[in-house]
Every structure is written in C-alpha cells, then in structure tokens.
Amino acid sequence: MKITEYNETKIQVALDCIIFGFDQEQLKLLLIKRDFEPEKGKWSLMGGFLKAKESLDEAAVRVLHSLTGLSHVYMEQLSAFGGVNRDPVERTVSIAYYALINIQEHNHELSNDFGAKWFDVEDLPHLIFDHMDMVQEAISRLRYKASVKPVGFELLPEKFTMRQLQKLYEAIHGRKIDKRNFVKKINSMDLLIKQNEKDKNSSKKGSFLYKFDKTKYNRKSENGFTFGI
C-alpha cells in the first residue's frame, strides 16, 4: 500500500450486479435496457457508481435497491473488472456483485418502470462492455457456492418441493440429477422441515412442501458440519 508518495490518479469506480432468479425451470438473469448513450438500447447488467461515503457492499445494496426496489437480498462480491478500455467513455473499474433473488416472492416489488426483464441464462442477449465476462464468472461462482453453502434456498420460495429444489440444482449445474439419489443426499443432511402441506400444481397426487431450517444449519455449522451437494 502506498509505497510511493501521494498519487493523484483517481478513477471512476462502478458497481455491476448480476441478479440471479429461478422460475421453477431455468436459472434467470435480470437485465436492463440502457436508456442513454453509449450503447443505448442494448441490454446491460444493473449498475451504478460508488459514492465517496459508502463501502462497496453498501453501494451494491443501494444500486440494487434503486434499480429494482429490492432489499434484504443475498448479495456477495464477485471480483473487480479493470480492463483499460472496458468502458469506452471513461476509464472505469467495476466491482461486480451477484445477487440471488426469489422471483415469486419478490416479483411484486420488482416494478416494471426500469425496463428490467428476466432472461434465461442459457439464452442471453448480447450484453454491453465486459458484462458477459462478469456473467460467466458469476455463474461459475454460483456453481461453486451453491455446492458448498446453502445459498440455493435464496432462489426458492420459503416453502418448496423436493422436485423444485432438484430442478434448481439441475439449472445451476446445467445437468440432470437422479431424483432418488438427490433426495437421499438432501435427507442425509437433515436440514429440511417437511410441512403438512402439499403443492398440487404439478401433479394430482401433490408433493410435500419443505422449509430450509436455517437455525439448525447454523447450529450444525458451528459443530463442524459443512453443507455439500
């Protein structure tokens, strides 16, 4: 840190948010249509600039809130993107964050005013600047994170079926999972609370709903348990 004397080179610092959602079938990304130049009309991640009196984490929360109305959302820093010409207007370093949101429970907050739209991660439009690199890195981080921490539940409603949970993991990892083995694995962690209710949307028989037991997870974590899927 600061080996040489005071240095006047200051740079614009931006934040970009990769917002993941899950619609029961596919992993989705929330994108916004830019309404100003350059690249006006092109799809973009949600972004904004860092202010002098806020931390990066605070700024990311603010940017997400100001562009979507969402708050109390799982968010984590991905990394910094600092190619010299990544923003054609001016040298900008951008700190990318990813957020996991539960589409069904937050969709009402998500006003349409901003021209935001959900896209299937498998079928994204062209994105401005280096946003596609950010998205790639975010997917790969999400894959890792979801396999070692129970962050997947952030993408599901509070109550969900085993099949929804399985579909979520299939979407995150981009591959099919055997349902008997999946259920066995989930049950062996003993972290879900089976509800006395069924979801009858997808079958006549109906399938039981479960909740993630966060308290139990925290207790187990303290005792050396690690989530793994």
Add this chain to the structure above:
Amino acid sequence: MKITEYNETKIQVALDCIIFGFDQEQLKLLLIKRDFEPEKGKWSLMGGFLKAKESLDEAAVRVLHSLTGLSHVYMEQLSAFGGVNRDPVERTVSIAYYALINIQEHNHELSNDFGAKWFDVEDLPHLIFDHMDMVQEAISRLRYKASVKPVGFELLPEKFTMRQLQKLYEAIHGRKIDKRNFVKKINSMDLLIKQNEKDKNSSKKGSFLYKFDKTKYNRKSENGFTFGI
C-alpha cells in the same frame, strides 16, 4: 452500468499483493516494512496505485515486480476491499491479488533493498489497515484453489520429493495427511514424472524427485479431467 448521468466521484484505486511462499515446512508470506506515514514502521502487504493506462492485472504484475524484482509469477485477483475508512489518509478502494512464488528459485531475485521479509502464516505480525482481512481471504482462496487446480506446484522448485509436496499441502490446509494415502492419491492422477535422481538432504536413503507434467495436465484437462486433492 452508468444509469444516472455522468458522475464526477473519482476514487483512488490501489492494489495489494498477498505473496505466498513455502520453505519446505511452512507456508510463508512476504511483508514489507512501511517507510512512510501513516503507520510508518509497521508491516504491510506490498501495494501500489493503479495507473490510468494499465489494467488491474497489469498493475498487480507491475507492483509485484517493482517491489520485489519478481516476474513471471502465478498471480490471481482475490477481490476488492472498499470499506470507507480502510485507509485513514484518503478514500481508497484496493484490489487484492495473491501471488505464489517458489522461494528457493526466486530468492536471488528478491533483493533485500526493500526491507521485505518472509513470515510464517501461522505467526504474522500486526498488519496495517485491513491487510489482515485480505490475508485471511487469500489463505482461504488458496486452500480452495490448491484443492482443485495444480497451483501448489508454483510454490515448489521444479523438482521436488513426494514428501515436500505432502508438506506443502499440509501447510496449505493446516493439517496432517497420511503419507501412504497421499502418495496413492497423487499417483492416481498420473501427473508427475519421476526423475532418476534422489534428494539426499533429508535422509540417508534419499528420496526420488518428481516434476509436474504440465503438458499432460493440460491434455487431460481438455478431456474433462479435473485435478482434485
């Protein structure tokens, strides 16, 4: 990105390098004694400021080179640190990088002029600012990375013994490993080339030297193989 109009808030962007080494027994960190205020005389990571015409990656390489003389070193971005008061002099966002260097083969390049010193990661001095947070995150990233990519070899000389490799992994993960199981695991990946030479420094019998076969690793990776230890 840039949702609001042009924004004049510019911020100092710094880089800090967490430099790991391995001395055959312990994981080490290269630290420097600050020779200017604030915190003059305190131990610090190697750092510098981002210049207008260089990318973050380029800047990290430059900073490392200018403070240690080292180049062609494994380096990767960790993440950005942006607490409002992390630097008491001026608002600064710092992008942390970690580097893996092979102490024995690079020690001659590492001139003493800078007051740099290797410290055992288990026994670090007090560090300035949020540098200890950076170090913690770097250790945890290194643990992950070394378990899924063959980056550990960056910390060893070109030729090394099985026992040195094992000690390295023990140091990275901070726990003992059974030597028979370790050798079995390593051999099962079939990535080392056994040399017709022995290292007799540590025993009368001597132990065979090995090289990591990078070409073979690349070939295998392309065919879906993933390093795992």
Add this chain to the structure above:
DNA sequence: TTCATAAATGTATTTATTACATTTATTTTC
C-alpha cells in the same frame, strides 16, 4: 371404474476414502 400423471421410495454395485505397520536403502558409528 379406469386412466393418466407425477410422487415416493430402496437396494445392490462401484468407487473413493480412511486407517494402519513393515521392509528397504543408505550413511554413520563403533
């Protein structure tokens, strides 16, 4: 009552991980 549909469930096989002790090659010492 039958049909259609997705839900729920179990076992055997293979693979990976763990635990654990003896023999071997060489140098040093007597």
Add this chain to the structure above:
DNA sequence: GAAAATAAATGTAATAAATACATTTATGAA
C-alpha cells in the same frame, strides 16, 4: 565391516460415499 540409525517406500482391509436403476402410490380427470 557389522550394527545402528534414519527416513523412504510400499499394500491391504474396512468404511463411507456415489451411482445406477424400476416399481408402487395417491389423486383427479375422463
């Protein structure tokens, strides 16, 4: 030159985890 000392090299059995795979069950609709 024999004995002692030292770390290297090596294998097997037990346990745990991952995988492959098919049938029965509950329910609503026809």
